[in-house]
Amino acid sequence: MTGTERTVVTGLGVAAPNGIGTAGYWAATRSGTSGIGRVTRFDPSSYPATLAGEIAGFVAKEHLPGRLLPQTDRMTQLALTSADWAFEDAGVDPGELPEYSMGVITASSSGGFEFGQRELEALWSKGSRHVSAYQSFAWFYAVNSGQISIRHGMRGPSGVVVSDQAGGLDALAQARRQIRKGTGLVVSGGMDASICPWGWVAQMAGDRLSTSDDPEQAYLPFDAAARGHVPGEGGALLVLEELGHARARGARQVYGEIAGYGSTLDPRPGSGRPPGLRKAVELALADAGTAPEEIDVVFADAAAVPELDRIEAETITGVFGARGVAVTAPKTMTGRLYSGAAPLDVAAALLAIRDGVVPPSIGVTPLEEYGLDLVVGTERTAEIRSALVIARGQGGFNSALVVRAV
Template identity: 65%
Template structure:
């Protein structure tokens, strides 16, 4: 069976538009968290977000798409454009049905939906856009990407909060094993509007800090919640046979393993299931814990959640046994887009042999993990693991493996 390899990356992140600019920012420790600018958040307990700066959709997309798309869909369309261009795939040159789309979303076009609901309340149904029928929908990014590029292969969407960015990759790999040639996958997400802000605030996990440098501190004794954000990454996952036959410009790495579990309901006395997800993903990849060179953490930034994640990491790999990093400390948690962006970061780490640091965090020694802080860490990276957990008990893990051991970039 042909391996599933990544041949294209497109990034729209709070600290960089495009994979190159994002990677430079991640290595420099340059963040994208700041006061909310897209609406007046002064009346809410949480006032910071990771917003994508300087994004002009009209500079990237045809005018006909702008009235029918939410802000996060526009970001996703641009990321997909970049991922396909990076891969060198020209969709029109492939047979129908061989190139598909599988994305993840937490909620769909919240900002678009709020605007149209306000029109309904204030002016009546005649003033509501017909595009509301799909612009709010959680599957809209999959649909719009497939329409824009004429992708007639398998399509799908998963909704598992932060874990969705990895679950989409797992589903994309299944589609390749069933005969697809390549899948545009990953996630770009965001709900930075008053309606979305209330929904994000409902579980009490948002940081109410007002200093962008200290509001989101995973694995730190000062951890007090996360900062939400928008953006993510769209990736091209392709069968290795296809990539080789067409001479793909670059192969970033292999999706070697994937697994997902679900935590038991609170109060049942059963342990969280993240450890089991890690072990299952390693088993799927045929990889031993000692062969893993780095872990990209979910980094929820609440004391309880950080303890649980650190406990799962140390249970599988041992205390201080493997470098752990959480580059999302620079961007905030991007809902479904966060894990996809972590995968893009991990693939770039494999390619360049360096791990970005977890910015501004002073590790709590009680967690017993080797957290990369201060500055990036050079490492011989062959196999890395990415973790993600979604609200409600979702756990997902992927194992990424370098496919070009002889071609490490500088």
């Protein structure tokens, strides 16, 4: 291996609030269909924030063997199922590949919160004898990587990245590194699900949740009415391969290439130093050998916090010029899915390249002063060869990823 091998995406597995499965998600996203509504997984009436992007209609026992259900959190059940879908989409049977030639690298933001809450309730109300032994790992950040690798016999380089929403891109970049070192195939991406009282309080502590009770007006990035984000559950898992590996096995499709990546960390507050987001974008473009004018669409982080929106808008206009590139935020239909958000945006970017459309942002009236060409309301037809995905995690994490057609 030379370290310059091309890493491509051959399979997608998606679970999102506005669609289960890649086809369902993409159809809903293209049509501007939202999955945001009032929380149903618990009673949110005593909390300031009451809206979320929940995945409706997912029944784990319809997709997974019964033995896995008592030992897994909802996020892991979604991850295992999405990994199965990604393998099916890629036309890969892991059992037919050498076990050390396959790895799993995922991102996680919260771990198995819902499972953990249930077991803590048992501890407090009934005592330690009533706590499941599976609690020892079901809550853990690395559990999705572990369970996927065990289920499919994948014993190559594996791990987990924890950097909030930026982690989804960081995991894909780490997967690309392992492929460049010789691993033939890596399942990568992110899946989060922490819509439970314990997870809810933890999210509210970040002071970025929208308290609006109107699903159509709650999450409005780049809008004068921006008031914070709506959280959600889900994400995407992708099958990544070295291009030669994919062609040698006769892959049924190649969605595109993971072409460039950059990451930075913001300076401490009060330092007087500029945010690191623009540098992350510039690093990703340089890594891809791509000029700004070659990027056809930007999938925005879309924090919906005025100061963070301003920083992102200045980054985009600083690199591409005022209204110099189409920008979209399809997460306005799902909420921010934490570690799952950016891989879902990467999946959407690859589908946009395939179908020649920019999916819309919904409900948003962008401020003119931001200078963004934000695609709103309905999709836009366009020839797309390269896309940039931006993600930021709370704590100052910044990541950017370039995907392009092969």
